Amino acid sequence: MEKEKVFARNYRELLVWQDAIKIAKAVYQLTGKFPKQEMYALADQLRRAAVSVPSNIAEGQARKSPGDFRRFLHISLGSLAEVDTQLVLAQEFGYLSKEDVDPMDEQIQNLRKKLYALINTLPPTTNR
Incomplete structure (x- = not known):
């Protein structure tokens, strides 16, 4: 991974944010294919x-604290795992095709790697 400025002036400069x-x-575009009865169920959860x-x-x-940044990056990883799981479910339910999900899977795996790499650049936090 290209070395990012951990505390860039603006989060928009972070490649992980841009990829996310x-x-x-893409999720918003894909969920547009879902049946109407899923718009307030799986589609909504996936979008969130x-x-x-x-x-x-x-x-x-934005918090400018390595500990806070690390914690929020871990939350992002959890949300990314939710997206991954919900895309699998959407494919299993027949709402999305393999051709829809495979490119998303690749993007998700790449972002996951970048997030872990960014986390590893942060200074270790001390226990309080």
Whole structure:
């Protein structure tokens, strides 16, 4: 991973945030294919999880504390796992095809690696 400025002036400069935005946009496009009865169920949950990923990256970076940033990056990883799981469910339920899900899986795996790499650049936190 290209070395990022951990405390960039703006979270929008972070590649992980940019990648997370792309995933969220793709999720919104894909969930548009869901049946109407899923718009307030799986589609809504999937959209919320997808939006949570870049939102937590932004919030963590904005706090300017390595410990807070690390914690929010871990929350982003959890939300990313939710997106991954819910895409699998959408495919299992027949709402999305393998062709829809496979590129998303690749993007998710790449972002997961970048998030872990970014976490590893942060100075260790001390126990209080």
